[in-house]
Amino acid sequence: xTDPILYLCSKRRIGAGSCAGSGSLELAAAxxxxxxxxxxxxxxxxxxxxxxxxxGPNLKAAPDGPMLHGCADAGAVxxxxxxxxxxx
Numbered sequence: 001x002t003d004p005i006l007y008l009c010s011k012r013r014i015g016a017g018s019c020a021g022s023g024s025l026e027l028a029a030a031x032x033x034x035x036x037x038x039x040x041x042x043x044x045x046x047x048x049x050x051x052x053x054x055x056g057p058n059l060k061a062a063p064d065g066p067m068l069h070g071c072a073d074a075g076a077v078x079x080x081x082x083x084x085x086x087x088x
Contacts, residue, residue, distance in 0.1 A: 003041045006031060006081075007060040008071075010046035011053065019049075019056035023072065027057050030074035038078065061085060 008028050009019035024046075031044045050058045055069035059077065065085050071077050 002063055003043060004065065004081075004085075005043045005045055005062045007045055007047040007050070007062060009048070009050040009056060009058045011049040013053060017054045017056065019053065019058055022056045024057035027071060027074060027077075031077065034074040034078055040078075 008024050008031070010024055010028075012018050012020035028044050028046060035042050035044065047060070050060055050067065052058045052067075052069055057071045059068045059071050060066075061068070061081055065081070068077060068080070
């Protein structure tokens with residue numbers, strides 16, 4: 001089984017809502033720390049725009065995972081993914 005990858009939008013748009021402007025870069029660091037704390041083998045990668053700028057920060061879990069919008073708390077994001085996506 002492939003280790004999960006969390007793709008986090010890092011797009012910054014001048015004068016409009018964007019994931020980076022909503023804290024996605026800080027969230028990426030927090031996710032990496034929380035993943036290490038939970039001893040998971042997941043990876044976090046920054047991605048280009050995921051297409052939902054007004055709802056960011058946005059995250060796509062791969063492979064075959066959900067797209068999450070409005071992600072703010074790393075612990076809550078991982079709790080939801082571990083509960084609903086069932087990846088270890």
